[in-house]
Amino acid sequence: MTWEAVVGLEVHVQLLTRTKMFCGCSSRFGDPPNTNVCPVCLGLPGALPAPNEQAVRLAVRAALALGCTVHARSIFARKNYFYPDLPKGYQISQFEEPLATGGALEIVSPERGPLTVRIKRLHLEEDAGKSFHDRVPGKTAVDFNRSGVPLVEIVSEPDLRSPAEARAYLTALKQVLKYVEVSDCNMEEGSLRVDANLSIRPAGSSELRTRTEVKNMNSFSGVERALTAERARQIAATERGEKIEQRTMLFDAGSGEVRPMRSKEESHDYRYFPEPDIPPLVLSEAWRAKEAQALPELPAAKRERFERSFGLAAAESAVVTATAAIADYFEGFAAKLGANAGKEAWNWVANDLLSLSPDGETIPLPADLAAEVVELVRSAKVSRQAAKRVLAELGAAPADTALAVAQRLGLLQVSDTGAIEGWVWQTLDAHGAEVARYKSGETKLMGFLVGQVMKRSAGQADPKVVNAALQKALKD
């Protein structure tokens, strides 16, 4: 039997606010433990939460960017459980009546091509603190700096069919959220966290079988590996005739295996109920419309526009729209290269300039400098090959002009016909025998003669000019 996986993802994303969700403490990552805390985020007796307007705005931006319906009225709810890093004994989240529902994300599946993944809901919540079990021997240390940092949880419908598709979804989601500047989506710093639900079924069937939840994944590739392991485990168990139990599996990145969480740890009844300390969140039609209008062009729209305006193929367009910064760069650069230079600009960006990026997010070399280099190639002052070295050098020290760098590196081509003709006549004089053989029909000696001229020019002659001059001289 052929099996297919059915996967849905729950993604937690930290919002790029200056302060926390319900108090004025800084939400900065990496500060000394327990320095960004106050009565509210420590859950001291009598403290009350007051929602952060900027967090609401960013959550709404995320929801709109994902095509969700943002509701005029949503309510906060308490999710109750005991844990040392959860200061109030409950997390303020949303449950019934979330901020937004019913969105969609376009992804490119490695197996099925372009497809739409439905977003079930997006809601606001606060983060918990962080427990450290390895800092003090025999004790647990708790840092509450993260306590109360605003998050959105984005829940997909079970529309994904493989671990690779799950990864493609995450890549696309991260791209959209970064485009709208809602989150930096940094999995290492924990600003993006993923839990996955997976079940299997006979390929092509439409049933939904018992699913498991997979947790503890620290990278997109980890998600793919974890889901591959869990899919294999479920297939093997099912083929042995075992039943899949609904439970939580933990991924071990070291061994690449998944193991079940102790059932004691997962038997939570969160006793959700509406948060009585916060009135319903009411967002006017006008406010929501204003936020929708303030959205930048999203990746899918940008890709399509680039295909149309610059004559790019879909895959090419995707490369230069990877981030908003790269897309802006590409557009500015293409404009500098002149009308109808889209494809030429793409070649430079994709083949030369992106390799200068330390993180794949931005291109460090200013576009006008890069355009100078293109101009040197166009005017045959440097070769296409040499241009790569000029770009690299400029990337490291963008203070120079392109011409100065080419000069310093000795990469300028000589295309002065007078100088080249001199080298040509010297060559023909020195190689009389080869010239005679060439003239009697051995035309393949042309390559040898060009090489000799280049040698006399110490490699700086423009090969095209050399060729033309040689042809002319040999005819005479």
Added chain:
Amino acid sequence: MTDFRAAAKGAAARIAACEGKGTHAFLAWSEAALLEQADALAASPAAAAGALAGEVVAVKDVIADATFTTTCGSKILEGWRSPFEATAVRRLREAGAIVAGKTACDEFAMGSSTEWCAYGPARNPVEPSRVPGGSSGGSAAAVAAGAVTMALGSETGGSVRQPAAFCGVVGIKPTYGRVSRYGLVGFGSSLDQIGTFGKDVASAARLLAAISGRDDRDGTTLDRIPLGEPGPAAASLAGTVIGVPREYFPEGLHAGVHEATRRALERMKELGAEVRGVSLPHTKYAVPTYYIVAPAEASSNLARYDGVRYGPRDGGVADVRAMFRSTRGRGFGPEVRRRILLGTYVLSAGYYDAYYRKAQRVRELIRADFARVFGAGVHALFTPTTPTPAFKFGENVADPLAMYLSDIFVCTANLAWVPALSLPIGRDAGLPIGGQLIGPMEGEGTIIRVAQALEQALDAAAEVR
């Protein structure tokens, strides 16, 4: 010019006398702290000109204050010194008042007699064999004993009005959202509201005016012009319609209580008020509804007392779950444990719809009862505050239901968010009896005006039969 030091010294002497009689109204107070505050206020021109300049106000121990401990009458917060003060406390200090100290209450405000205070109960200054009521019993007793003329209490289900009635003082529970809850330790957040006590209606009303108003730290506060100072007592109630809900006068109501309310209604008629019989048909569901909503919210609000960040911790156990269990098991008293269990149960998967959701629906019906009556021309409702005068120590401790039923006439106003007050309307066998005025949403002004007129026209110290 207010002499803050003299005010502090006078208060210290009166508190010492009150406590010397074994009232145990206070869990924390000191003359030194009073004088220190007096000196700070004397240095502030704004405080000297404040509406409460030189007043000394006792504060219930569930309200955070940075000068004294805030234990909530519980062992689980033994010695807890809050790093911040409640908005209400800050406002009364800004108005020039001195905080007298922290008063005894039932643990986390759960109780109707202060017998559930982990540091010992307060006594009723009128009759020491009787409870002062609760949960704000210490604040009511402090006013009744003459230690202070004003005090802050808190209500979740009548915890200001019931002890006010038992001790023969005035207690006001404002409209939900009138006073910031920031710094009021949460019990049932959708019901909780800080209330005020006074030796008379004007004192309680003045204190309420000083602490009311919008607070950005509490999103549930009303965005309204704060309440003003009370005016002089009116000599007439002409044009005022007083509704008398029949559900608050059941068969077998205590004869003294019945007679006292009848007499008060007569006085109001004599003052020109129109008295009209009305019905609030869902009243009978108020106590069961209250005992689902309040414990549910309490079970969540009290989850933070886990021994991790503050309060005593039982560290001699194997793991963190055991630490939580042991710390909470030892730190909370029996009534608090009972309500946490009850609240956890009604919020549990499979029971939520049958209990919590249904209770919220019934709550809407109770609210609609009030809205209908007030929409039909009634300005205020008049009822007894409690079914009986103050009961004896030990009388209801073993019977939680009997204890809960002492709040049967007061918990409706908390469920419906409407303002209500209790004022003394006579005595029976020496024990004070309270009459309750309930107003429409934001109708504090009306019930205070009626209460002032009635207070002037009644001899509340007289035996009613």
